[in-house]
Amino acid sequence: GAVVSQHPSRVICKSGTSVKIECRSLDFQATTMFWYRQFPKKSLMLMATSNEGSKATYEQGVEKDKFLINHASLTLSTLTVTSAHPEDSSFYICSAREKDAPQYFGPGTRLLVL
Amino acid sequence: GESVGLHLPTLSVQEGDNSIINCAYSNSASDYFIWYKQESGKGPQFIIDIRSNMDKRQGQRVTVLLNKTVKHLSLQIAATQPGDSAVYFCAEIYQGAQKLVFGQGTRLTINP
Numbered sequence: 146g147a148v149v150s151q152h153p154s155r156v157i158c159k160s161g162t163s164v165k166i167e168c169r170s171l172d173f174q175a176t177t178m179f180w181y182r183q184f185p186k187k188s189l190m191l192m193a194t195s196n197e198g199s200k201a202t203y204e205q206g207v208e209k210d211k212f213l214i215n216h217a218s219l220t221l222s223t224l225t226v227t228s229a230h231p232e233d234s235s236f237y238i239c240s241a242r243e244k245d246a247p248q249y250f251g252p253g254t255r256l257l258v259l
Numbered sequence: 260g261e262s263v264g265l266h267l268p269t270l271s272v273q274e275g276d277n278s279i280i281n282c283a284y285s286n287s288a289s290d291y292f293i294w295y296k297q298e299s300g301k302g303p304q305f306i307i308d309i310r311s312n313m314d315k316r317q318g319q320r321v322t323v324l325l326n327k328t329v330k331h332l333s334l335q336i337a338a339t340q341p342g343d344s345a346v347y348f349c350a351e352i353y354q355g356a357q358k359l360v361f362g363q364g365t366r367l368t369i370n371p
């Protein structure tokens with residue numbers, strides 16, 4: 146149980162294009178989903194917290210217009226990197242949590258912007 | 260600010276030995292702790308959790324110890340195997356908060 150999937154697992158795009166990453170909780174209803182970014186050999190950096198049906202809460206320094214988050218249902222959240230640039234290249238990981246349960250993470254999406 | 264930190268960034272152990280990974284936290288209001296394992300190129304995997312009303316919890320080959328007096332958390336892995344090679348993160352959450360605070364991670368390597 147407690148499986149979280151992400152799609153795509155890897156994406157390469159040209160600078161200036163937008164990329165959408167999906168995060169799904171497969172066997173539970175995620176009241177809260179989180180999006181993280183991870184640089185090589187570093188810990189996870191929280192980007193935003195998303196409650197179903199509400200606007201996401203972004204961490205300080207994360208541009209909400211750049212990283213659009215939608216959490217339209219209890220099993221799906223999307224992160225759209227708009228007008229991507231090479232500095233947006235990173236490993237993006239989502240996690241999901243049912244009320245009062247641990248956070249479970251997706252497998253991650255590696256984004257490379259050329 | 261408040262943070263969760265780890266004593267050592269790397270740990271090497273012999274295959275078959277027990278591993279102990281340590282974590283210090285500074286927020287005395289934290290009441291829930293989780294250990295995650297992250298293999299290269301993958302997302303963190305839940306290992307074990309513990310609430311602040313407990314001081315020890317055991318899983319399969321893993322034990323988490325919590326010492327609230329000195330704000331210290333440890334993960335013990337028994338009979339370490341090659342498949343245990345990964346980066347281990349501790350994470351804390353304090354009452355009423357939604358988000359986890361992660362430590363920097365400890366890389367565990369297994370010597371044959």
